[in-house]
Amino acid sequence: MGYEDEIKAGSAKHAPPADLVGKFQYGTAGFRMKAKDLDAVVYRVGLLAALRSKKLNGQTVGVMITASHNPPEDNGVKLVDPMGEMLESSWEAYATSLANADSDQQLVDWYNNLAKNLRINLDAPAKVIYARDTRASGSRLVGCLQDALSATGAQYTDFKLATTPQLHYYVRCTNTKGTQDEYGEPTEKGYYEKLGAAFKQAMEHHKTSGGLVVDCANGVGGPKLRELVKYLPTAAEGGIDIKIVNDDVHKPDTLNSSCGADYVKVNQRAPPSSKAGANDRCCSLDGDADRIVFYFLDEKNTFRLLDGDRIATLAASFIGDLARQAGLGDKLNVGVVQTAYANGAATMYVENNLKLPVICTPTGVKHLHHAATRFDVGVYFEANGHGTVVFSPSALKTIHTCQPESPAQADALSTLGALTDLINQTVGDALSDMLLVEVILAHKHYRCADWLSSYTDLPNRLLKVEVPDRNQFQTQEGTAERKLAQPQRIQDEIDKMVAKFSNGRSFARASGTENAVRVYAEANTRAEADDLAANVAAIVKKFGAVAGM
Ligand code: G16
Structure with missing residues (x-):
């Protein structure tokens, strides 16, 4: 044939x-x-x-x-x-x-x-x-x-x-094998060995403090994390004391069910199965381990989320500091890429405190990744925990060829070099991001509460609205999905609603992965953010019912 x-x-x-x-x-x-x-x-x-x-x-x-x-x-x-x-x-x-x-x-x-x-x-x-x-x-x-x-x-x-990011890694390794851009061994073992060796190098002279509870969403991240752990130093050797939960891959119905990164981010609460106590460091992966969010319960038992925005700000500030300590402050321009879902406080913190540029793109790693390559070091994260850091070829060369002039510079350079291997630069990778966060917290002697204290999130709410046809909801070009062009007049109604809330911000956009329209809202208080989100969701429902007829 x-x-x-x-x-x-x-x-x-x-x-x-x-x-x-x-x-x-x-x-x-x-x-x-x-x-x-x-x-x-x-x-x-x-x-x-x-x-x-x-x-x-x-x-x-x-x-x-x-x-x-x-x-x-x-x-x-x-x-x-x-x-x-x-x-x-x-x-x-x-x-x-x-x-x-x-x-x-x-x-x-x-x-x-x-x-x-x-x-x-x-x-x-x-x-x-x-x-x-x-x-x-x-x-x-x-x-x-x-x-x-x-x-x-x-x-x-x-x-x-495999986790999604493992496959991205295998593809790059396969295509670069034997070239000067060789990325690693295109095998599962090669992936773990690369992360394990980079983690050890980045943690030289440093120790983690406290354990880490990892919720694996009952997805592929569970067995893969169990494997990865074998390549990391043990807790006694200064490594992470990892406790894996929600790693049952034999009951398919439990996948992402009341657990995982999306559940935690959307509901702004720990999985109901969580037994974590006050100040225990926790994180949740999603079903294919390309997203991660961290969280903890504070002394008052209040749930505190450390989402993708927080990982981005933590990583950008750490890498910026390392670059300066290595004497490369003026040779590496660091920038942050976010989407409209980024908390307004996170954007202000990056611009005003870290003094770094921010680019806002439409949702989807493909958009963020592309924008991040405009910087020497591009830190991109969606608020939902999907993201990574990309180093440009010239940044890699600068880092790997720089001659340190002091022991402190040598240390900073060594850590920076380790990060270029620890971070999966092909795509957001929950396992790699988890190790990155642990390295940074150890270097900074930070507990979760210290990490959280860098800025205060504006209260926010994310909702999902089911409509007969999500394709009726089209965003306006050039607004990074902050405004709708269709259905007609819907944006006017949303704008009028937002104007009723002080410091209100809200937008609606059709999901590209689920049959729904997502609504995001921010306002001065939690109650107002909830109220604004519910009102905008009602507008979406009303227009969706008419448009879908
Ligand atoms: C995917 C994309 C992410 C996006 C998410 C939600 O994540 O890779 O970039 O943020 O979907 O997208 P939407 O709002 O269009 O449904 P994942 O983790 O589901 O692959």
Whole structure:
């Protein structure tokens, strides 16, 4: 059989639900929906992965099957480009179009058209690696992907269960192996060894204080963290005293259920199962371990959240200090990238206290990551805990070639060098970010309360509103998702509502990962933030009901 017949035969095996054709969309983090509806989409993403690799002369492309923070019955699929970054945005439209082909023949035609229009040599080699999280539907979807890769003649490697950031790491390592930009060993062991060695170097002369309770959302982060721990110094050796909770991957229904980073961030409370006492340092990962938030209960038993904004400010100030101590203060420009969900107080703290520039982008790591590369050291985090730090090639060279002029400079340089390995620079990585935070807290002799005291968050509330059709909610270009263009007149109503609250700020935007509109609100008091969010949610519901008819 020729490749066209192979593609058609595979496609016939994995037909899309007829009522969804035309509605599939490559969103914030690839395709995400009920897992039962995803077979055809995964098959078609497999075709695109092969095309992408062929276009890039056989460089390895990644495919991750995960729905991250979504409920257990969902799943999703996204593509990873050769340096471990998100799929180039112009290709998202190609993914969407292939996913929406309404017949096997049309799928082949569109595949061939893409090859023609993008000048892809279909005889070029293709290499694809993939992995999945712990969802029950994952192995079936891997089967759909493999069918597509076989049909296109791509070479493929199954990395089986992995966190999303591990797959990003494997992709980059595979493509840089043997080059001067070698990123590490493209194996699970290589990943742990790299983080473990970097952590030890960064912690030289330093010790953590107190333990860390890690809620793994009953997802893939649990078993992977258990593995990573084997490569870290023990608590007695000055390492972290890690207590892993919510790491049951055998009951798929427990994934992200009343636990995990999204639960903690949205509900602004610890998982109900938490037994942590006052001042115990806790953190929660999400279902595929690419997000992390920290928290603790203070002396009055009040829940205190240390979210992505807090990790960004902690990391930016620490790296800025280290650069100055290393004598590189004027050679490394550090900047912070946030989204509209960043707390207003965090933005002010970065600009006014840390005196660092801030860029605001639309939601989605792909946007933040891209903006972060404009700095020598770009610290990007979404408030939900998704983020990392990227060092430019010239920053890496500066750090690795600088000759220290004093023991203090040597120490700072050594720590800075270790951070460049400890931080997963391909994408936000909860395990790597967890170690980064622990290193910083140890260096600064900080407890969570000290970390929290750097600024006071404006009271805020995040809500999810279900509407008949979230696509009716379109944001205005150039507003970093702070304003809606559609439905008509909705933004006027939101603006009028916000004006009633002193220091009020609120916006609504369609989620790219869930069938909902998210509403964020900030105001002077907790009660006012709740009130503003509820009022804006009511406006969204009202317009959503009309627009969706
Ligand atoms: C994904 C994206 C994040 C985004 C989140 C929510 O996270 O990678 O950048 O913040 O979805 O996006 P939305 O508000 O569009 O639903 P994850 O952890 O679910 O992969």
